[in-house]
Amino acid sequence: MKKLLTSALIIVPAFVLSLLFISKGKMPQGGLSLISFSAAVIFFNSMFFMMIYTKKTDRYRSALFITTAFFFVISFIGHMIEERGSMSFTDDALLNCQIPFCHIVTTMVLIPFAFTKTIIFPGSLTQGYAAVGAMIIIWLLSVFTIGRAWCGWACFFGGLDEGFSKILNKPVIKHISPSFKYLPVAVLLLVVISSAYLLQPTYCSWICPFKAVTEYEPITSTASIIKTIIFLSLFIILVIILPILTKKRTQCAFFCPFGAMQSASNYISPFEIKIDVNKCCGCGLCITNCPAASISKENLKAGAPALTCLRCGKCVDICPKGAAAFHIKGVEAGYDELCRVLSLYAYFIFMAAFLGGSFTDGLHKILNFFATGSFI
Amino acid sequence: MIKIKTLTGFLWALLVILAIPAVFMSNNKLAEKLVHASGMKISSVFTGGEINETIENKGYKTIINKPVFACLAGETKKGFIQVEWRAKDKLPSAIEEKIDINGDKIPEFTIIFDTASKKATIINDTGTAAYIIKIYTLKTGFAVRAGFKKLTLNSGGFEL
Numbered sequence: 001m002k003k004l005l006t007s008a009l010i011i012v013p014a015f016v017l018s019l020l021f022i023s024k025g026k027m028p029q030g031g032l033s034l035i036s037f038s039a040a041v042i043f044f045n046s047m048f049f050m051m052i053y054t055k056k057t058d059r060y061r062s063a064l065f066i067t068t069a070f071f072f073v074i075s076f077i078g079h080m081i082e083e084r085g086s087m088s089f090t091d092d093a094l095l096n097c098q099i100p101f102c103h104i105v106t107t108m109v110l111i112p113f114a115f116t117k118t119i120i121f122p123g124s125l126t127q128g129y130a131a132v133g134a135m136i137i138i139w140l141l142s143v144f145t146i147g148r149a150w151c152g153w154a155c156f157f158g159g160l161d162e163g164f165s166k167i168l169n170k171p172v173i174k175h176i177s178p179s180f181k182y183l184p185v186a187v188l189l190l191v192v193i194s195s196a197y198l199l200q201p202t203y204c205s206w207i208c209p210f211k212a213v214t215e216y217e218p219i220t221s222t223a224s225i226i227k228t229i230i231f232l233s234l235f236i237i238l239v240i241i242l243p244i245l246t247k248k249r250t251q252c253a254f255f256c257p258f259g260a261m262q263s264a265s266n267y268i269s270p271f272e273i274k275i276d277v278n279k280c281c282g283c284g285l286c287i288t289n290c291p292a293a294s295i296s297k298e299n300l301k302a303g304a305p306a307l308t309c310l311r312c313g314k315c316v317d318i319c320p321k322g323a324a325a326f327h328i329k330g331v332e333a334g335y336d337e338l339c340r341v342l343s344l345y346a347y348f349i350f351m352a353a354f355l356g357g358s359f360t361d362g363l364h365k366i367l368n369f370f371a372t373g374s375f376i
Numbered sequence: 377m378i379k380i381k382t383l384t385g386f387l388w389a390l391l392v393i394l395a396i397p398a399v400f401m402s403n404n405k406l407a408e409k410l411v412h413a414s415g416m417k418i419s420s421v422f423t424g425g426e427i428n429e430t431i432e433n434k435g436y437k438t439i440i441n442k443p444v445f446a447c448l449a450g451e452t453k454k455g456f457i458q459v460e461w462r463a464k465d466k467l468p469s470a471i472e473e474k475i476d477i478n479g480d481k482i483p484e485f486t487i488i489f490d491t492a493s494k495k496a497t498i499i500n501d502t503g504t505a506a507y508i509i510k511i512y513t514l515k516t517g518f519a520v521r522a523g524f525k526k527l528t529l530n531s532g533g534f535e536l
Contacts, residue, residue, distance in 0.1 A: 092514050094512070118474045122418065133407030137406045353400040
């Protein structure tokens, strides 16, 4: 009973903040809005409560992360259909710069911006849905706060390959060459250089797998047919098939240029995962179960996962000796639970603030579909 | 006794936890400040460049933008010019637009646009090798991007 009450008390500030962010400061009007809002608040906070109460992180984070990604896709596609009548963008949206800006584009706009003070993306700077300025502020915030936990907690795409990675109980492909961990860096370099040279966001234009579930160029030319084949193939291979076969987040771990860039922010974030070398029994469970392939034998010896760690908490949950733990830089041993709660607080608040609205909107669109036969 | 390093670590974590809601709450204002302070703009590769001239015609208006020679540093030799036709009532079945890029009152090329078939052709009036890059279908009209190569620069601007 005491544990239950303590856990409930711990989540009170997070509950208040999530209420504020999910409602966007206004009480929802109408029956379906109220239902979707209440469901979002209850679901987010019950998952967070379970993380605190059970001292297990990944199971509840994963449920929240996957569900949020699903509702985000529904919300985004619904939004595009509402605005344009289709998932493909129109010439009007292109020329009037109304394309929503996604965090992955950040990797491609920084160098051209440094040189030309212009953003090489047809989005709105401050107005409308997913404006450039607002997304850059959120990205900067993530760099200085949660680091690459963005990919484990806040990325609205990451939940898709995580969802598929949970389908099988055991991986079919058990060995992945360690050299694959350099692939995202190569993709990052390729898209940064090509985007700066061509002044076009080349990843978005040619190889982003998530165009399959967001928006894409209308198929009107040979180039657009080739682009469509590429992004659909990459989505099927990297987001569906390989995660199912490997039980890893293959798109995030081996292809995403944003993930590669965001890894560097793990240096800046105060939160980290630490592995106690003295407690580690060398069973290798964390190595085989890490969804981002961020732990190797060398990492175990070094006492920390690789810089690519998503802070999902899988290794912390699975370690039979309690050697892996959430940690705050500078804090001495003996404060494991406080470090964990503070880390989870930062990640959860970020997630609720960033994705709570999409969750509610996606759920609302689904409920609307059942009530009226239309998503919109 | 808590060590200073531990205390600093917790303070840092708390600051971060407080910063997250604070920044999200003021995100729109911060975004406006960021855009304003940095002088951020959308690249003319996407906007089509600044408007150079608006011509009011019977039933429609023509918007001719300034030529764009965008590249990472300086200007590129290959540029484009964007021309838009916006219907007030109805666009004519064929539009002929003479384009004077360097402002010397001598058109370098002419764009002929068939609004029914949405096809554009270019007549190069002064030996310019202009070509159609893309035709955009807009809610109230059409836009055409014509590409061309800047050959030499003179003191007055550029010469084709």
